Amino acid sequence: MNVAVLVKLALDTGQLRLSQSAVGVEETPLKISDIDRNAVEEAVKLRGNAGKAVSISVLKWPPVGRRTQEAENLLREVLAMGVDEAYLVADEALAGSDHYMTAKAIAEVVRRIGADIVVAGEATVDGYTAQIPARVAAELGWPYLTYVRELRVEGGRAVARRDLEDRVLVVEADLPLVVSVTREINVPRIPTLLAIRAAMKKPIARLGLGDLGIGEAPRARLAELRPLMVSRRRLIVKEGTVEEKVDRFIDFLMEEGILRGT
Amino acid sequence: MRALVSSPEAAVLAREMGLEALGLARTDEEARRLAGHVGRVYVVRSGSVAEAIVTLYRDEGFALAVLPGTREARDAAAHAAQLIGAAFVPDAVNVALAGDKFRVERLVLGNKAVAVYEAHPPLLLTLGPGSRPVGEGSAGGEIRELSVGEDRRVRSLSVEEKPKGAVRLEDAEIIVSVGRGFKKKEDLQLAFHLAEVLGAQVGCSRPIAADLKWLPEEHWVGLSGKKVSPRLYLAVGISGQAQHIAGILNSKYIAAINSDPNAPIFQYVDFGIVDDLYKVLPLLAQRLKERLGRA
Numbered sequence: 001m002n003v004a005v006l007v008k009l010a011l012d013t014g015q016l017r018l019s020q021s022a023v024g025v026e027e028t029p030l031k032i033s034d035i036d037r038n039a040v041e042e043a044v045k046l047r048g049n050a051g052k053a054v055s056i057s058v059l060k061w062p063p064v065g066r067r068t069q070e071a072e073n074l075l076r077e078v079l080a081m082g083v084d085e086a087y088l089v090a091d092e093a094l095a096g097s098d099h100y101m102t103a104k105a106i107a108e109v110v111r112r113i114g115a116d117i118v119v120a121g122e123a124t125v126d127g128y129t130a131q132i133p134a135r136v137a138a139e140l141g142w143p144y145l146t147y148v149r150e151l152r153v154e155g156g157r158a159v160a161r162r163d164l165e166d167r168v169l170v171v172e173a174d175l176p177l178v179v180s181v182t183r184e185i186n187v188p189r190i191p192t193l194l195a196i197r198a199a200m201k202k203p204i205a206r207l208g209l210g211d212l213g214i215g216e217a218p219r220a221r222l223a224e225l226r227p228l229m230v231s232r233r234r235l236i237v238k239e240g241t242v243e244e245k246v247d248r249f250i251d252f253l254m255e256e257g258i259l260r261g262t
Numbered sequence: 263m264r265a266l267v268s269s270p271e272a273a274v275l276a277r278e279m280g281l282e283a284l285g286l287a288r289t290d291e292e293a294r295r296l297a298g299h300v301g302r303v304y305v306v307r308s309g310s311v312a313e314a315i316v317t318l319y320r321d322e323g324f325a326l327a328v329l330p331g332t333r334e335a336r337d338a339a340a341h342a343a344q345l346i347g348a349a350f351v352p353d354a355v356n357v358a359l360a361g362d363k364f365r366v367e368r369l370v371l372g373n374k375a376v377a378v379y380e381a382h383p384p385l386l387l388t389l390g391p392g393s394r395p396v397g398e399g400s401a402g403g404e405i406r407e408l409s410v411g412e413d414r415r416v417r418s419l420s421v422e423e424k425p426k427g428a429v430r431l432e433d434a435e436i437i438v439s440v441g442r443g444f445k446k447k448e449d450l451q452l453a454f455h456l457a458e459v460l461g462a463q464v465g466c467s468r469p470i471a472a473d474l475k476w477l478p479e480e481h482w483v484g485l486s487g488k489k490v491s492p493r494l495y496l497a498v499g500i501s502g503q504a505q506h507i508a509g510i511l512n513s514k515y516i517a518a519i520n521s522d523p524n525a526p527i528f529q530y531v532d533f534g535i536v537d538d539l540y541k542v543l544p545l546l547a548q549r550l551k552e553r554l555g556r557a
């Protein structure tokens with residue numbers, strides 16, 4: 001089976017450079033979006049012995065020029081996990097653009113590589129809008145199953161357990177298909193040294209919107225990104241006995257009127 | 263210009279922006295409630311919501327659609343948005359019409375930043391936390407049925423309801439929340455006991471519900487769990503990763519108990535105790551009982 005796996009090179013929110021007034025996007029490193037590692041693991045399992053697993057990434061964070069090397073280093077990790085080939089769509093016009101354009105670019109790569117199934121993470125750590133899987137499916141005209149925590153693919157059909165807020169749905173769908181997975185679906189492998197070395201020889205293809213024949217304009221634009229200031233009291237008690245700490249906490253709760261009935 | 267809305271809150275929002283609201287409901291009950299706020303409601307009892315959105319866009323036209331925030335509704339919105347060539351901004355916290363474009367805000371980057379988008383109509387949204395509840399309306403709108411197809415390539419085999427207790431974290435005044443700082447399931451009793459003294463509900467971090475399964479998922483707080491807004495959120499043995507914090511930002515007060523003085527949670531608290539939860543919790547429960555009992 002040929003599997004395409006979507007890998008977001010996300011802004012590493014754990015290392016976000018923030019000042020009072022600005023978000024230092026360009027100074028913040030990228031990372032593989034956490035749940036996409038689960039997607040890669042699932043893709044490599046699905047591929048089996050005969051098929052091919054190809055990753056697709058669209059670079060969304062500027063500066064595109066300077067990020068390409070950083071992106072390729074991250075994609076080596078994906079290749080080391082067992083993916084055979086990586087596609088990187090890097091184009092100034094996609095940085096800060098909307099999901100409409102991203103989905104168009106992804107779908108076009110999927111068409112070119114001829115995948116039977118597209119696997120993605122349920123959402124990415126930086127944007128967390130969870131909309132790419134359903135958009136890519138719309139673009140391809142394929143069915144889709146999101147929030148999948150168990151997946152079995154056999155004989156041109158997939159059976160999945162989908163995790164919704166208040167219930168789990170067991171569903172069946174025909175291939176070709178788009179699937180998004182949750183973190184609970186598997187434990188992503190840590191590549192061996194041998195696999196890391198082998199990954200250095202695997203191909204990474206770089207494409208722009210022109211190569212994909214996409215000339216459309218985004219529907220929305222990121223106009224501004226500003227830090228969210230949380231102003232909390234931050235009274236942190238480190239010193240003293242446990243009794244003293246507990247009493248100071250209760251004093252605080254009472255002074256602030258947090259505990260009613262006092 | 264029109265707005266397609268699926269809740270009374272969204273209808274009020276649309277009216278404030280000077281848009282004529284049109285309703286989209288999934289059940290007769292929803293349709294009845296919506297009809298109090300809009301002139302016309304389409305009820306789609308079964309079939310693909312994405313197809314309903316696309317059909318209504320084609321037949322009625324809208325500049326804005328405000329849809330429910332459930333996973334299924336979000337999927338439908340994303341799917342429809344691609345088909346009609348629209349932007350989709352889930353969990354919007356602010357939306358305004360500025361000239362011929364919408365300006366929408368939403369929290370991004372683990373809720374450390376606010377992104378402002380400028381989007382051409384049509385724009386699809388779901389509303390984030392903080393939207394005001396709206397009472398019954400008296401618009402007396404007309405209710406019409408809209409029938410759409412089903413995607414036959416996807417077939418439902420069975421449905422398993424998730425276990426439901428009496429937990430309503432969204433309504434809780436005080437939440438005692440537990441994380442991986444607890445060494446075993448039985449130890450959660452310490453938190454449940456404290457919660458009882460405080461009249462609180464018990465929440466948890468993702469690993470407690472998803473990986474360890476020590477508590478049902480209805481306790482799970484965070485980006486992929488519940489968004490809560492209690493008077494007091496007390497995080498016990500929770501490190502405070504961005505994805506957890508994302509669920510608790512609307513709390514009036516945040517407090518934490520953690521043995522690691524460098525735990526990120528302490529950046530987000532009003533009050534923090536650096537110590538072993540196994541020592542703090544029993545004593546806190548006992549002292550609270552004494553001091554509250556005296557009052």
Ligand SMILES: Cc1cc2nc3c(=O)[nH]c(=O)nc-3n(C[C@H](O)[C@H](O)[C@H](O)COP(=O)(O)OP(=O)(O)OC[C@H]3O[C@@H](n4cnc5c(N)ncnc54)[C@H](O)[C@@H]3O)c2cc1C
Nearest residue numbers: 441442443467468484485486487499500501505521522539
């Ligand atoms: C896309 C995505 C979505 C996510 N969504 C969510 C979500 O909705 N909700 C969520 O919670 N997480 C979510 N996560 C996971 C999140 O990143 C963290 O992994 C998780 O919140 C950590 O849980 P924890 O704080 O309980 O555990 P840990 O990070 O392991 O922290 C345990 C803490 O306990 C403290 N501790 C240990 N022993 C003691 C003791 N004896 N006394 C006091 N303190 C002690 C430690 O110092 C530590 O700070 C998500 C992750 C991703 C990638």
